[in-house]
Amino acid sequence: MGEVAAADPAQLVGAISDCKAEQNIPHTVSSRVLGVSESWFYKWKDKPVTAREVRRGQLAEAIRRVFDSSGVTYGSPKVWITLVREGWRVSVNTIAKTMAELGLAGRKIRRRRGLTRPGRRAAAPDFVRRDFSADAPDQVWAGDMTEIVTSGGKPYLATVIDLFSRRLLGYAMGERHDAELVVASLYMAAATRGGDVKGVIFHPGSTA
Numbered sequence: 001m002g003e004v005a006a007a008d009p010a011q012l013v014g015a016i017s018d019c020k021a022e023q024n025i026p027h028t029v030s031s032r033v034l035g036v037s038e039s040w041f042y043k044w045k046d047k048p049v050t051a052r053e054v055r056r057g058q059l060a061e062a063i064r065r066v067f068d069s070s071g072v073t074y075g076s077p078k079v080w081i082t083l084v085r086e087g088w089r090v091s092v093n094t095i096a097k098t099m100a101e102l103g104l105a106g107r108k109i110r111r112r113r114g115l116t117r118p119g120r121r122a123a124a125p126d127f128v129r130r131d132f133s134a135d136a137p138d139q140v141w142a143g144d145m146t147e148i149v150t151s152g153g154k155p156y157l158a159t160v161i162d163l164f165s166r167r168l169l170g171y172a173m174g175e176r177h178d179a180e181l182v183v184a185s186l187y188m189a190a191a192t193r194g195g196d197v198k199g200v201i202f203h204p205g206s207t208a
Contacts, residue, residue, distance in 0.1 A: 011057055011060075012034055012036060012041075013041060013045055015030070015034065016030045016031055016034065016036075016041050017045070027041055027042075056098075059083075059088070059090065059094075059098060060098055060101075060102060062083055062086070062088065063079055063083070063095060063098055063099060063102065063104070064102060064104065066079050066082045066083060067079060067099070067104050067106075070106075071107075072104075072106070072107050073106050073107050074106050075105075075106035076092055076095045076096035076099050076106075077092060078106070079095050079099065080092040080095040083095070133163065134162070134163040134164035135164070136164055137162055137164045137165060138162065138164075138193060138197065138200050139163070139164060139200065139201065140162075140163045140164070140200070140201045140202075141160050141161065141162055141163065141169065141189060141200055141201070141202045142160070142161055142163050142202075143158065143159065143160050143182055143185065143186070143202060144158070144159050144161075145157065145158045145159075145177055145181070145182065147177070153175070155173050155174065155175060156173065156174055156175070156176065156177040156181060157171060157172075157173050158171065158172050158173075158174075158177075158181045158182050158184070158185040159171045159185060160185045160186060160188070160189040160202075169188070169189035169192045169193065170185045170186060170187070170188030170189030170190070170191075170192060171185050171188060172184035172185040172188065186202065
């Protein structure tokens with residue numbers, strides 16, 4: 001906390017004074033908690049706040065606002081870009097230093113991996129040719145598979161929809177994302193249509 005005090009003494013002095021005024025906490029106690037001596041507090045208590053210290057406090061507030069608005073994901077470069085666009089004249093190094101003093105660190109967003117894996121078998125022919133439309137029911141069905149994160153594990157969900165009506169025809173859940181799960185969802189879709197699914201083109205897919 002000594003570095004923080006040196007970086008923004010006016011803010012610490014205000015916090016210590018507020019503790020005394022609002023909660024009747026002695027200066028000795030609050031000073032010790034904030035990592036400064038009582039003599040340091042009295043030294044800065046009556047010292048006028050400089051324009052530089054005011055700007056530093058305003059910058060800290062702006063950094064925290066941008067950081068919180070990003071969902072605590074922005075690092076110093078993105079915070080710097082945002083503030084420069086708002087009109088701030090400040091270096092990225094100053095932003096990084098201030099964020100370190102405030103204890104702000106961007107959180108990396110983990111990208112979920114796709115479920116599709118290249119295999120040894122030859123790819124099935126693409127009868128759909130990226131045209132995901134249909135003129136009537138039971139012309140083209142599309143399959144999808146996704147991972148569902150729950151407190152009890154990560155089950156997988158396979159679904160089948162009719163691309164004409166976008167109706168969900170079949171689904172299946174299991175612990176493995178394999179062909180058996182897709183086949184199970186297809187069996188349910190076929191049963192939904194009464195078992196007669198001749199001529200239907202099925203386009204499988206997978207998603208993260």
